[in-house]
Amino acid sequence: MRKWLEWSGLSVLSLFSVASFGALPVQSAHTSVELLSEFESVAPNSTQWVGLHFQPEAGWHVYWKNPGDSGLAPKSEFSSAPNGSRFGGLEFPTPERIPYGPLVNYAYPGEVLYPIQWTAPESLQPGESITLTATAKWLVCKEECVPGKAVLTLTLPVEPKEKFGTSSGTHAKLFKATVSSLPTRADDRVKVSQKKDRFEIDYLGKVSGSLSEIFFFPDSGMSIPSATKETVTRIPGGVRIRFIRAESAVPEAALVRGLLKTSEHSGIAIGPKTALVPVSSTTSSAPLDSATLKDSNELKSVLTAVNPTGEEENLGIMLIFAFIGGIILNLMPCILPVLSIKVVEIATQSGTQKSAIRKHGIIFTLGVLVSFWVLAIILLTLRAGGTTLGWGFQLQSPFFIAALAILFFLMAMNLFGFFEVGDRLMGVGGGLTRKEGYVGSFFTGVLTTVAATPCSAPFMGTALGFALTQGAFSAVLVLTVLGLGLAFPYLVFSFLPNASKILPRPGMWMKSLKEFLAFPLLGTVVWLCGVLGNQAGILGVVRLLTAIVLVVGIIWIYGHRADRALSKFARTVFIAGLAVFAFAALSPLGELQHERSTRKVVMSALVVEPWKAWSASALQTALDAKKTVLVNFTADWCVTCKVNEKLVFERESVKEAMRAPGVVALLGDWTNGDPEMTAALMKVGRNSVPVYLVYKKGSPEPKILPQLLSADGLISELR
Numbered sequence: 281m282r283k284w285l286e287w288s289g290l291s292v293l294s295l296f297s298v299a300s301f302g303a304l305p306v307q308s309a310h311t312s313v314e315l316l317s318e319f320e321s322v323a324p325n326s327t328q329w330v331g332l333h334f335q336p337e338a339g340w341h342v343y344w345k346n347p348g349d350s351g352l353a354p355k356s357e358f359s360s361a362p363n364g365s366r367f368g369g370l371e372f373p374t375p376e377r378i379p380y381g382p383l384v385n386y387a388y389p390g391e392v393l394y395p396i397q398w399t400a401p402e403s404l405q406p407g408e409s410i411t412l413t414a415t416a417k418w419l420v421c422k423e424e425c426v427p428g429k430a431v432l433t434l435t436l437p438v439e440p441k442e443k444f445g446t447s448s449g450t451h452a453k454l455f456k457a458t459v460s461s462l463p464t465r466a467d468d469r470v471k472v473s474q475k476k477d478r479f480e481i482d483y484l485g486k487v488s489g490s491l492s493e494i495f496f497f498p499d500s501g502m503s504i505p506s507a508t509k510e511t512v513t514r515i516p517g518g519v520r521i522r523f524i525r526a527e528s529a530v531p532e533a534a535l536v537r538g539l540l541k542t543s544e545h546s547g548i549a550i551g552p553k554t555a556l557v558p559v560s561s562t563t564s565s566a567p568l569d570s571a572t573l574k575d576s577n578e579l580k581s582v583l584t585a586v587n588p589t590g591e592e593e594n595l596g597i598m599l600i601f602a603f604i605g606g607i608i609l610n611l612m613p614c615i616l617p618v619l620s621i622k623v624v625e626i627a628t629q630s631g632t633q634k635s636a637i638r639k640h641g642i643i644f645t646l647g648v649l650v651s652f653w654v655l656a657i658i659l660l661t662l663r664a665g666g667t668t669l670g671w672g673f674q675l676q677s678p679f680f681i682a683a684l685a686i687l688f689f690l691m692a693m694n695l696f697g698f699f700e701v702g703d704r705l706m707g708v709g710g711g712l713t714r715k716e717g718y719v720g721s722f723f724t725g726v727l728t729t730v731a732a733t734p735c736s737a738p739f740m741g742t743a744l745g746f747a748l749t750q751g752a753f754s755a756v757l758v759l760t761v762l763g764l765g766l767a768f769p770y771l772v773f774s775f776l777p778n779a780s781k782i783l784p785r786p787g788m789w790m791k792s793l794k795e796f797l798a799f800p801l802l803g804t805v806v807w808l809c810g811v812l813g814n815q816a817g818i819l820g821v822v823r824l825l826t827a828i829v830l831v832v833g834i835i836w837i838y839g840h841r842a843d844r845a846l847s848k849f850a851r852t853v854f855i856a857g858l859a860v861f862a863f864a865a866l867s868p869l870g871e872l873q874h875e876r877s878t879r880k881v882v883m884s885a886l887v888v889e890p891w892k893a894w895s896a897s898a899l900q901t902a903l904d905a906k907k908t909v910l911v912n913f914t915a916d917w918c919v920t921c922k923v924n925e926k927l928v929f930e931r932e933s934v935k936e937a938m939r940a941p942g943v944v945a946l947l948g949d950w951t952n953g954d955p956e957m958t959a960a961l962m963k964v965g966r967n968s969v970p971v972y973l974v975y976k977k978g979s980p981e982p983k984i985l986p987q988l989l990s991a992d993g994l995i996s997e998l999r
Contacts, residue, residue: 305333305335306430308420308428308430309420309426309428310336310337310340310420310422310426311334311336311337311340311342311418311428312334312335313332313333313334313335313416313418313428313430313432314332314333314432315330315331315332315333315412315414315416315432315433315434316331316333316393316434316454317329317330317434317436317451318330318449318451318452318455319444319445319449319452320436320450321436321437321438321443321444322400322404322410322436322437322439322444323400323404323406323438323439323440323441323443323445324400324401324402324403324405324406324438324441325399325400325401325402325441326399326400326441326444326445327397327398327399328397328398328445329395329396329397329398329455329459330395330396330398330412330434331371331393331394331395331396331455331458332354332356332370332393332394332396332414332416332432333391333392333393333451333454334354334388334391334392334393334394334418334420336388336389336390336420339389340389340421340422341378341385341387341388341389341390341420341421341422342354342387342388342392342418342420342421343375343386343387343388343419343421344372344375344386344387344388344497345370345372345499346386346498346499346538347385347386347387347419348377348378348383348384348385348386348387349380349383349384349385350380350385350425351385351386351419351421351425352418352419352427353372354370354394354416354418354419355370355416355417355418356370356394356396356414356415356416356417357414357415358413358414359413359414359415359431360411360412360413361410361412361413362400362401362403362404362410363401363403364400364401364402364403365398365399365401366398366399367397367398368396368397368398369396370394371394371395371396371459371462372394373388373393373394373458373461373462374461374462374497374539374541375387375388375497375539376388376389385421387421393454393455393458395455395458395459395462404438405438406439406440407438408438409435409436409437410435410438411434411435412433412434412435412436413431413432414431414432414433414434415429415430415432416428416429416430416432417429469483469484469485469518470482470483470484471484478522478523479522479523480521480522481496481520481521481540482515482518482519482520483518483519483520483521483540484518485518487514487518487519491512491513491514491519492512494512494519494521494541495540496521496523496538496539496540496541497538497539497540497541498537498538499537499538499539521540595758598758599757599758599761602758602759602761602762602765603761603762603768604765605762605765606761606762606763606764606765606767606768607765607766607769609765610766610769637774638774638775639718640718640721640774641721641770641771641773641774641775642771642774643718643721643722643725644721644722644728644767644770644771644774645725645763645764645767645770645771646722646725647721647722647723647724647725647728648725648726648728648729648763648764648766649725649760649763649764649767650726651725651726651728651729651763652729652759652760652762652763653756653759653760655729655759656755656756656759656760678812678816678820681808681811681812682812682823682824682827684730684808685805685808685809685812685824685828686824686827686828686831687727688801688802688804688805688808689801689802689805689828690831690832690835691798692799692801692805693832695794695795695797695798695801696794696795697794697795698835728766728767729763729766809824811951812824814951889939890935890938890939890945891938891945891946891947892944892945892946892947893946893947894911894912894913894946894947894948894949894957895956896956896960898946899911899946899975902944902946902975903980905944906977907942907943907944907975907977908942908943908944908974908975908976908977908998909943909944909945909946909973909974909975910938910943910944910945910946910972910973910974910994910997910998911946911948911971911972911973911974911975911982912929912945912946912947912948912970912972913948913950913957913960913961913969913970913971913972913973914947914948914949914950914969914970915949915950915951915969920969920970920987921969921970924970924972924988924989927989927991928989928990928991928994931991933991933995934991934994934995937994937995937998937999938998940998942977943998948960950969964982964984966984970987971987972984972985972986972987972989972994973985974998983997985997
């Protein structure tokens, strides 16, 4: 029996563990990776190279810092090192061009070492040993791409300073060859200029061999198509490289940054060097970085900058907007599941005293308000720490999506009569609560707020954007009024003089109504599974369904406690075990979300037309080209977004308008959160989705469209 339990435990651990790494190197999908050191020891205050060493399978490759048209550069972070250690950044050797049809990648088709300079602290003691631990993330590609992640360790003995470096390490030659081939700087021999449609780089130095072996690798952010073909010609004392820039490159493209690969040199780092262009073309109107938006004063200045009248919004007007938006929020699709619960609750109040109905209305409103206050505290606290978040931010977490799906499923099972929430569970509120169910009203208010977060209503976006750019008092006040608007219809109903007469008498019809209203909840579970699938893939959905089955098992065991088939101890053990398994099933969701996000980066070029993937540089490029630009900030968990997609964006007439010459349609996916996108939302005074912007030709300022679109209205704006 004991042996069987040991094998069972090992099986469970192997099933649910995220990752476990022992001896180095780590063998991952299609590549091995290890953390190497230049020498086989370390000394106090010594400096040496360490590095990530990749050995991909034949035909597979990992990427340079600018991957080209697709891909992702590797990243590393040291999570454990002796106190006082100093690490440099990841260094990138000179890459190669890898063409894929019309696309080009900048990558390493074989073994590659990414060196990192490390200075050990003075406090090390000879005779001891130290361990470095680094987390590495990468993407390895062939015809397909596979993201990878590993925790790498490196243990080195500490030697006296006088002995350090006297003997070569096992990997010394590899480090020497790699470091000697790192790009060198030659700013005094490089001149850059910008013409109407191209850049020119003059390199004054010795270049031997064929001109066809000379390439320029631009850094990320330069508007140069990766697949562009350079024209290389000889000039007195060197060579000139001409290459086409992207259509109307962004102003920052005046700063030429990159790597010039010649036949003689491994690589020459260029820039950032300012191209010779008129001063007026270097002025920037690029979207703000999220790190810039650190306090409310800066956010206020951003909002003032985009306000066409130049006037600051009035708090009173924003409170009116918040109240109206809260009322309209009751008509949004995301509230429908909670409406089911509220309808059942109202039906059960038939024949109840008027005073009790009023108390239910007040406590429901209190549940809504408390939830909004909690959201306000979280948002304001994170904002104070420099983090920019928006309405519905919690839905960017796959764990929250999974928890919400489990909760709604259990609520549906409760309405079907699979289990009942008895007096014992309801008794936490005391005798009065146990009699009149006020705890149920309070938590219905809480759930109403939670269910409302995937939606945004007219007037609401403006009020929310204003609230989170003000002081704490104004922000909490606006969110409080928004909550009052959400609860207002129920509160009014509870205070109607003849409310109890409107309700039908209790009867068997109530059981059928409860069962019928469980179906919207199950529909919501299906929708949440779809959202989780987009965040964490099909494996994430499988893990969620597994957790649901385990939670139902917990409830079933608890519900049969009166059968006495199991002792109280055995019941407790089974319930605890199922709970642990349910948690273990959900624990890798964050990792699955990361892998999914990585694949989305790789496939960003495949956004379904007529859409193109949004980025700050793509927007600026289109604006400089005097295009009319439609920007759609959306998310998979945003119900309002999905309604507009079905009713407006999928109509052929709208697609034709978006395909028209002179129109560019950019799609920004905020499902998993994105700091650059959050900053762009803040720039236009919004912190929720959907947000629809139209930039008219030649205008740097957008027009913000209504959150509920019409096809005719959108087509009119694009003409």
